[in-house]
Amino acid sequence: MIATAASNRRWRRVFLIAGAILAAYALLAPLTSLDAAQSANVPLLADKYWFRITTYIAMFVVMATAWNIIGGITGYAAFGNVAFFGIGAYTTGMLIAKAKWPFLLALPLAPIIAAAFAALVGLPLLRLRGHYFAVASLGVGVAVGELVQNIDYGGQPVFGGASGLFLPILRVDNRGLFFFYLMSAAAGVSMAATWLVLRSQFGYGLIAIRENEDAASVLGVNTTAYKVAAFALAAALTGLAGGIFSQWNVFINQENVFPIEYNVQMILMALLGGTGTVFGPAVGAVLLQLLIQFLGGTLPISFDIPFVSADARPIVAQVILGLLLVVVVIFVPRGVIDFFGGRTRLSLSYLRRSLRETSL
């Protein structure tokens, strides 16, 4: 180990600067596609296709960062957060499609309804610990999706049923850019929220709950209120992403707003980047989402996997993703930020140590 305070700080600074430059590039490059920029002969740095991908990435940044508040900081392994994404999407979607509200008025209700729902189910669920909480929250995630798809009233599906819900297209100039910046703003809000939480009494209370819930309670932390508040905050941010997604995608149904694999993806992103940190989940989200899209062949830069036909490619991509998950979980249990963050170096002995600590 060569971790000294000085090298810690230096590496931190290097990565913060590199991250800031990358983020600035990602945020500014899309502007070159505006008509004004094109007529001024600015080279095109990002086309519409890239906005779509980067908007997706920003969406996962929100979800992973939000999960981190309940899963990483509070230590409650929530496995059903996709329920809040779906609730946010359906709240905004219903208000726009059925009640004819304007988008910007309907959007703020997505986080509010999602947080209210989280507080409601959180009160009983957060009494459970460990596996039991994980399983019960997964159950809530599955059940909400099923209810939304199947609830009928007077023979008519209330939420659009199995055929989904269509929203009118939002009339704004440069739609792609608009949603890209809106989703990026949501990502910024979620990271800012994490930063604030980590520096507040609330955050210290949550960390105390993660480290030892009984001791925190003895010290005077109102554990129930803290846990429910953390759960509701995570739900609000996830619901916000869902609300934006519904208007962006124009069509929502059970499959695209309640997919079970999102539950796992957001956790994996947070773990990959490092739980309990401000930027870790965001880094993990960018890396993993790029990888998923790359393997799935949806990125503009791509290559053919040898011996694999085009039909089998998505399947092989899933196999690779699964193997990667296994390898990451076994060898890098503390997240990539940990060995890039200056605390230790990526080396064979690091991998060996990780393995020794967790294996039987």
Next chain:
Amino acid sequence: MANFVQLVILGLLAGGVYVAVGVGFGLVWGVLNIVNLAHGALVIIGGYITWQLFTALHVDPFLTLPVDAVALFVLGYGLQRGVINRIIRAPLLFTFLLTFGLNLVLVNLLLLIFGSDFRSVTPDYAGRGLEFGSIVIPYVPLISLGAAILLSAGLAFLLNRTRIGLAINAIAADRDAAQLVGIDLRHAYAVTYGLGAACAGVAGGLIALIQAITPSAGEPYTLQAFVVVILGGLGRVSATVVGGLAFGLVEAFGQSIPGSGSVFANAIAFGLMVLVLVTRPQGLMGRLR
């Protein structure tokens, strides 16, 4: 009245499959403290073995169950020994993610091998049954229930009466103490997971008889195994049997609700599970440990 009796019978018979799915899952969870998200994939591998033997060699599906068990035991032993043992001391989320990754790999490998077509196993006695007036007891679920009870009894015997079973019980009680008295943890863990996988394989064989299977058809069963184990209570085979039968009954009655009762099967099951977790966390039959 006859309707009610018929529902109870069908519910209990359907419970047989849930018992088979639940016992293996409960064993792995109770002893190894792993919520095995790859359980559904293991189940469906058993289903494909039965289908393959039935269509290629015309073996009676119920006679293929021991083959499922042996094949899945070997696979499960290897998985635990080679992969899962390496993260046993990591926090619980890691076991979730690892088993989810294994599930992804197994399901997609099945997709590459068998494709996504529906496969079904239909012996000539499928669809027939014993008739008592207006009440029908179909053969296939009846034999399935018998097989599931037999499987559970065999597992209970193994756990309580054999040397390796006692070692597994010792591990469940206290891992470190078990190691101190000379139990080979790596081997015993692998045997436990192998047994869980073997039960999953048998369950898969039974499932292939009652529904058409695809590589991803096992995923709902992972969730249902959760519910069954929680309903009954963690830690005893007999509790899981009760949980499985109770789940079958709940499902049968849930589906009989007029209107769209059948599409709420998952919601009813999970609602029930959350209710049990919150009011009686040790399960219907469980003892708090």
